[in-house]
Amino acid sequence: MPPSPSIRPQGAEPPIRDRGDACPGALRLHSAADGHLARVRLPAGDLTVRQAEALADAADRLGDGHLSLTSRGNAELRGLADGCGGRLAALLRDAGLLPSERHERVRNILASPLAGLDRHTPSDVRLWARELDGLLCASESATALSGRFLFVLDDGRGDVAALGGDVSLVAERGGAGSGGLSEAGCPAGAGGTALLRVGDDPAALRIAGPDAPRAALTAAEAFLTAAAASGSGAWRVRELPDGHALTVRAVAERLRAAGIGCAEVAGEVAAAVAGDVTGTPDATGAPAPASVPYADSSAPGVIEGTDGARALSVRALGRLSVAQWRLLTAVAAEDGAGALRLTPWRGVVIPGLSADTAAPRLRELSAAGLVTDPDSPWHRVGACTGRPGCAKSRTDVRADATAAVTAGAPVPGEPGPQPAALRRLPVYWSGCERRCGHPHGAWVDVLATAEGYRVSVVQPQSTPAPHPAPAAPSAAPCPATS
Numbered sequence: 001m002p003p004s005p006s007i008r009p010q011g012a013e014p015p016i017r018d019r020g021d022a023c024p025g026a027l028r029l030h031s032a033a034d035g036h037l038a039r040v041r042l043p044a045g046d047l048t049v050r051q052a053e054a055l056a057d058a059a060d061r062l063g064d065g066h067l068s069l070t071s072r073g074n075a076e077l078r079g080l081a082d083g084c085g086g087r088l089a090a091l092l093r094d095a096g097l098l099p100s101e102r103h104e105r106v107r108n109i110l111a112s113p114l115a116g117l118d119r120h121t122p123s124d125v126r127l128w129a130r131e132l133d134g135l136l137c138a139s140e141s142a143t144a145l146s147g148r149f150l151f152v153l154d155d156g157r158g159d160v161a162a163l164g165g166d167v168s169l170v171a172e173r174g175g176a177g178s179g180g181l182s183e184a185g186c187p188a189g190a191g192g193t194a195l196l197r198v199g200d201d202p203a204a205l206r207i208a209g210p211d212a213p214r215a216a217l218t219a220a221e222a223f224l225t226a227a228a229a230s231g232s233g234a235w236r237v238r239e240l241p242d243g244h245a246l247t248v249r250a251v252a253e254r255l256r257a258a259g260i261g262c263a264e265v266a267g268e269v270a271a272a273v274a275g276d277v278t279g280t281p282d283a284t285g286a287p288a289p290a291s292v293p294y295a296d297s298s299a300p301g302v303i304e305g306t307d308g309a310r311a312l313s314v315r316a317l318g319r320l321s322v323a324q325w326r327l328l329t330a331v332a333a334e335d336g337a338g339a340l341r342l343t344p345w346r347g348v349v350i351p352g353l354s355a356d357t358a359a360p361r362l363r364e365l366s367a368a369g370l371v372t373d374p375d376s377p378w379h380r381v382g383a384c385t386g387r388p389g390c391a392k393s394r395t396d397v398r399a400d401a402t403a404a405v406t407a408g409a410p411v412p413g414e415p416g417p418q419p420a421a422l423r424r425l426p427v428y429w430s431g432c433e434r435r436c437g438h439p440h441g442a443w444v445d446v447l448a449t450a451e452g453y454r455v456s457v458v459q460p461q462s463t464p465a466p467h468p469a470p471a472a473p474s475a476a477p478c479p480a481t482s
């Protein structure tokens with residue numbers, strides 16, 4: 001499996017790509033130790049009940065009876081047999097999951113999963129996601145984007161803004177008024193405004209909300225121009241070499257040429273808007289203050305919305321049985337709004353329940369083995385595929401993580417109290433140094449080595465060391481593999 005992309009550390013030389021990326025898709029299957037793998041892109045993580053049922057059918061009939069959730073809110077099918085690609089494509093096509101086969105791997109759009117659902121919700125940027133997806137699928141140039149290029153759409157709460165987007169849109173709370181021109185010099189209107197960022201450039205461009213999807217595509221096209229000029233074969237904005245880096249000023253020229261008004265915003269201002277405002281841990285593990293009491297979009301439980309509406313949020317260790325998946329689909333169909341949302345924290349959100357049905361349905365999902373309690377230690381634990389699905393993994397990390405959490409130690413070591421920072425940060429178990437699917441920001445890296453698990457804390461703007469110093473004894477021994 002290709003390793004997960006990560007932010008290039010400061011001072012590191014950008015890679016030279018002499019081939020296209022090898023990311024799997026729904027049509028380009030990846031050969032793994034447990035059979036073939038298909039990754040189905042789900043822009044904004046959105047699924048109708050019919051589409052969710054189609055994925056369950058595919059896992060049942062063609063795969064291993066499970067569905068994996070990715071850190072970009074997509075779904076994966078594993079254990080696919082040789083020669084099933086045509087049947088899989090037909091099933092997905094009939095469900096509307098392949099609107100453009102030429103674009104199926106580039107529909108990487110991550111959006112705030114609770115947008116439009118909680119009481120203090122800001123803009124529903126998921127409407128932007130749908131429009132952007134349509135523009136992508138209609139764009140000839142967009143077919144040249146790699147399967148790793150990522151669009152991130154944050155509704156202003158700061159939950160996904162820091163998840164490594166190549167092109168990011170952050171909705172500004174309150175908008176820009178109505179009519180005429182805003183003070184920033186960009187069109188104002190009922191659609192509010194958004195900040196557009198590219199890669200790690202701290203500056204941003206303020207644009208009118210209705211222009212946000214078209215501006216995002218234009219920024220991606222500007223990246224393709226810069227990548228072609230660099231001759232580096234870059235797959236992502238951060239891989240562009242010095243002298244060809246994509247900046248907001250370069251993007252602004254493309255936007256204005258396309259008739260999209262914009263105004264540059266200084267990095268300090270942009271960071272204040274797009275920073276972590278949800279109260280989730282910062283780089284030190286201390287909770288960040290929340291200026292607005294948004295619901296924590298990574299936490300399981302019941303989300304209270306306006307007019308008595310409720311949404312359910314559940315988590316798993318990134319992998320659901322078909323029975324669990326069908327139960328979630330049934331809840332959405334019978335008591336919800338007929339839709340599901342996959343989250344970048346490998347969870348599922350079901351919107352549209354009533355106050356009367358939310359609690360009993362959540363108990364039903366808990367009884368089915370899903371994580372429904374925000375105080376559960378599983379809330380912050382994740383793991384790569386591990387053995388037996390991945391031949392490169394040194395051990396069955398999911399089984400080891402399960403054993404450790406059950407023993408009261410989400411981080412390998414002796415059961416009992418652990419340092420405060422470790423109790424607050426996400427914990428990610430990896431079977432090898434590639435650390436596929438690892439979190440962004442600050443997180444606890446639990447790496448399987450030939451000698452056992454080794455633990456380190458990864459800080460933002462850094463990459464995990466290939467062999468971090470041991471911080472605790474192994475929760476379970478890891479056999480060495482070739």
